[in-house]
Amino acid sequence: MDDEPSILNALRRLLRLHGITTLQASSGKEALELLKTHEVDLVISDMRMPEMDGARLLEQIKEHDPSIIRMLLTGYADMQSTIAAINQGAIHRYLAKPWDDQELVLSVKDALARRELERENARLTQLTKEQNQQLKDANAQLESRVAARTAELSQINDMLEASYQELDDTLLAAFRVLSSLIDLRHRESGHSRRVAELSRAVAKHMGLSERDVRDVYLAALVHDIGKIGYPDAMLTKPVSAFTPDEVQRHQRHTLDGETALMSLQHLGSVSRIVRQHHERVDGKGFPDGLSGSSICIGARIVAAATDLDQLLHGSLGDQHHSAESASHLLKGGADTRYDRQVLDSLIKVWTEMESAAKEDVQIDVRDLRVGMVLARDLVSSTNAVLLATGYVFDEKIVRQVTGYAARQGVQMFLWIRSDSIDA
Structure with a gap:
């Protein structure tokens, strides 16, 4: 200008x-x-x-x-x-x-180039700002979708966990019913249940995993499932009174038990325990003559727990043994019939359970309350287990049990764990 x-x-x-x-x-x-x-x-x-x-x-x-x-x-x-x-x-x-023309032109060109650089810088700055905002918005949307998906997956996992727990509870209930039927057939009220509770306690004491403890418990509940096909004559005899033919039949029952559980493919360890629970650590057991650690730990536990219960209740011979006598007989079989480590844990756990049982309280069914824990099996007049030891009473069962006693006009007593009465 x-x-x-x-x-x-x-x-x-x-x-x-x-x-x-x-x-x-x-x-x-x-x-x-x-x-x-x-x-x-x-x-x-x-x-x-x-x-x-x-x-x-x-x-x-x-x-x-x-x-x-x-x-x-x-x-x-x-x-x-x-x-x-x-x-x-x-x-x-x-x-x-x-x-000077050259100086003026160079000055103008330099200024215009700088102006273009500034304009490009401003454009890139604005573009970066817009892209950063877009990235921020995209991240926010992604975080929102991830949070929503995470919540959805968490909900699905919770549903799956609940479904799994429901299935597991149903399986456990089915095994308990089957255990009651086995005992009813064998005229051994509560034997399988007692062995299962004792075996589970021993497995926990020995530090087995939660899954292994569960499998030991399930196997103990049905360890005698192969005896369902026994002739009636065998059911009234202790093992010591079996004839040679009956002994042979008896030694097949573990295989029959494994076969009965074969369709439950995800419970392979349970069927293995059932098959091996009459093996001995010295190799003189049946059906395979396994010895030592080749016998699964669950089978070694169930074997000792089974014999202890049968000694106490007369199933192994013609007499019931006292606690002291049964303990002495078991210890005599250490390292031959029984795993010594299992035996030590069994006697310790059983002694503690017996001590705790002395504190159980017997109550009239009319005093039953929600949350109380059954200390001993509730059995029917035919010795069928109606409710198992450890059952926690809910409102529905309390109403059913008290209602049954009232309708029948009978006086019913239950053994309750003392620590659950004031809980």
Whole structure:
């Protein structure tokens, strides 16, 4: 911008030769009007102009758009005003008149290149800002979806866990019913249940895993399932009174028991315990003559627990043994019939269970309350187990049991664990 047409024309020709488009104004006012309607990257103004000098014009352009590059043409006589304009930040560069064409063109090209870099930098900055915001939004959406999916998976897992627990409870209930039927057939009230409770306690005492403890318990409940096919005559005899033929039949019952459980493929360890629970650590047991650690730990536990219960209740001979006598007989079989470590754990656990049983309390069924724990099996008149030791009474069963006693007009007593009465 200049008030002299010759200077304006010279500048226009010079810059056009280098592909630079120009707008011309002969006064500061005219220049400001052009800026209202055109996008401008650089302004070159002469210092000396009527009405408004170049420094003042460039200062107003700065206020209009500080990104516009501002250059000032000035003579030596205007140097003081030029310095003041530079100090006030109104211009980026000044060129002395008369100017050198090459220097002016290079200055303009450099300024326009810097302007383009600034514009590109601003564009990239804005693009980065937008992309960062998009990424932030995407992350937020992803986190929301992940949270929703996690919650969904958690809900599914909870449902699966509940279903698994329900199936496991159903399986356990089925095994308990089967155990009661086995004992009913053998006329041995509560034998399988007692062996199962004792075996589970021993397995826990020996540090077996939760899964192995469960398998030991299930196997103990049905360890005599192979005896269901016994002739009635065998059911009334202790093992010591069996004939040779009956002994042979007796020694097949573990195989029959394994066969009966064969369809339950996920309970392979249970059927293995049933098959091996008459093996001996000295190798003289049946059906396979296994010895030592080749007999699974569950079978070694069930074997000792079974014999202890049968000694106490007369199933192994013609008499019931006292606690002291039964313990003595078992210890005599250590390292031959029984695993010594299992035997030590069994006697310790059984002694503790007997001590705890002395604290059990017998109550009238009318005093039964929700949360009480059954200390001894509740059996029917035919010796069938109705409720097993350890059963925790809920509202439904309390109502059924008390209602049954009331309808039959009978006085019924239950053994309850003392620590559950005031719970």
